[in-house]
Amino acid sequence: MGKQRQSWTVEEKLGIVLAVLSERQSVAEVSRQHGVNENQIHRWKEQFLAAGRQGLNGAKAQxxxxxxxxxxxxxxxxxxxxxxxxxxxxxxxxx
Known part of the structure; x- marks a missing residue:
């Protein structure tokens, strides 16, 4: 039987991304600590930064x-x- 996928709340994703962005921990460290694939953390980080850029441009999210x-x-x-x-x-x- 296959492994069940982990579901992450927005708060959990945010905490993981902020830990990486604050440079307190590396992506590898956060990945091991939380059991999240490093590539997934990079995707969440890019999504977070893209949304922030959009907000700073004054554009409404569509x-x-x-x-x-x-x-x-x-x-x-x-x-x-x-x-x-x-x-x-x-x-x-x-x-």
């Missing part, structure tokens, strides 16, 4: 769904404009 909705709205608007242009060209070409 979910993937929100980004897709915004893109779909923009595409629908463009499609509507092109359809209108085609109708106008059809009418003009009849004269």
């Amino acid at each position: 979910t993937a769904d929100q980004r897709l909705d915004a893109e779909n709205s923009q595409l629908k608007k463009l499609l509507g404009e092109k359809a209108l242009e085609i109708e106008i060209l059809k009418k003009v070409s009849r004269f």
